[in-house]
Amino acid sequence: MTIGSQIAWDDTVLPFQLDASGIRGRVARLDGVLDQVLKQHAYPPVIEALVAETALLTALIGQAVKLRWKLSLQVRGKGAARLIATDYYGPTADGEPARIRAYASYDAERLEETDNPFSQIGEGYFAVMLDQGEGMTPYQGFTPIAGGSLSACAETYFAQSEQIPTRFSVAFGRSTEPGRPAHWRAGGMMLQHMPAMGGVAADQGSGEGGLLTHADILSGADSENWTRANLLLDTVEELEMIGPSVEPTSLLVRLFHEEGPRVFDAQPVRFGCSCSADKVVNTMSIYSQKDIAKMTTDAGIVTADCQFCGAHYELDPKTLGFEGTIAKGEQAE
Structure with missing residues (x-):
């Protein structure tokens, strides 16, 4: 491999299972895809870090669910970082x-440069949304912003909403590898205990504000196995997580060789957006021609920009809205 070439395990999510512990997991490495996500916008470093962590969590969670279409994460806060939104689209074929x-919305005047980007979110909520496509009812789950990191919020979500003990260990930052320009890299691991029998009331947790933790869900041998796996994960180093010198398979062997690690096929991940002119037209179908006239520029067009990828659309106002020619099934002149 020459300097500057893409590493085989970059931009992939590797599923695995620890057969001796009843624990499953994912290892993710994001390199080029994360750079593409972030280069669509000129975010301050603090916002870049929040987007990087959320994108990494999205890749780990998205690959772990049976997904027919889209999984979304949203972080909404009352602080300077108002919104972090990500979408993960499952593969359309084997x-x-x-x-x-991903994209972010923030108040630049209130934003502080800090080593703790999480502090810029403030009070708010962490949401997981699952849309399996046409004919399926979308699912939404929420948990308060708490725990000191977005990873902790994701762990609380799974404990509260799914009662599945879950652990994330993530690392991200700007890489300065020799022979390559500075760019963003991220790596992380997700552990999940197989679902336990029974349940615990959501308001009987021992965590912050009464939220559930793994200790409220597991007991006996399951709890011991989970604690042991977490202690082993605590030994991981940031450079092992991000790479590029340690393969995910080698990392799993180092951490969990006594737990019987077994890996499955890795899932490649790419930057991709689902926006289109047709979707913009459909979004505007709720407006009257009077409303559309207010959106029309002096040049006689209606413009729209995708918040995720920056795509720019210019549309004929006569075709838009429920009174437009497209809605009526007519041909625009």
């Missing part, structure tokens, strides 16, 4: 990559 996109 061997095809999954796609991921």
Whole structure:
């Protein structure tokens, strides 16, 4: 491999299972896809870090669910970082990559440069949304912003909403590898205990604000196995997680060789957006021609920009809205 060439395990999510512990997991490495997500916008470093962590969590969670279409994460806060939104689209066919996109909204005047980007979110909520496509009822789950990191919020979500003990260990930052320009890299691991029998009331947790933790869900041998796996994960180093010198398979062997690690086929991940002119037209179908006239520029067009990828659309106002020619099934002149 020459300097500057893509490493085989970059932009992939590797599923695995620890047969001796009843624990499953994922290892993710994001390199080029994360750079593509972030280069669509000129975010301050603090916002870049929040987007990087959310994108990494999205890749780990998205690959772990049976997904027919789209999984979304949203982080909404009352602080300077108002919104972090990500989408993960499952592969459309065997061997095809999954796609991921992300964007952020923030108040630049209130934003502080800090080593703790999480502090810029403030009070708010962490949401997981699952849309399996046409004919299926979308699912939404929420948990408060708490725990000191977005990873901790994701762990709380799974404990509260799914009662599945879950652990994330993530690392991300700007890489300065020799022979390559500075670019963003991220790596992370997700552990999940197989679902336990029974349940615990959501308001009887021992965590912050009464939220559930793994200790409220597991007991006996399951708890011991989970604690042991977490202690082993605690020994991981940031460079092992991000790479590029340690393969995910080698990392799993180092951490969990006594737990019987077994890996499955890796899932490639790419940057991808689902926006289109047709979707913009459909979004505007709720407006009257009077409303459309207010959106029309002096040049006589209606413009729209995708918040995720920056695509720019210019549309004929006569075709838009429920009174437009497209809605009526007519041909625009």
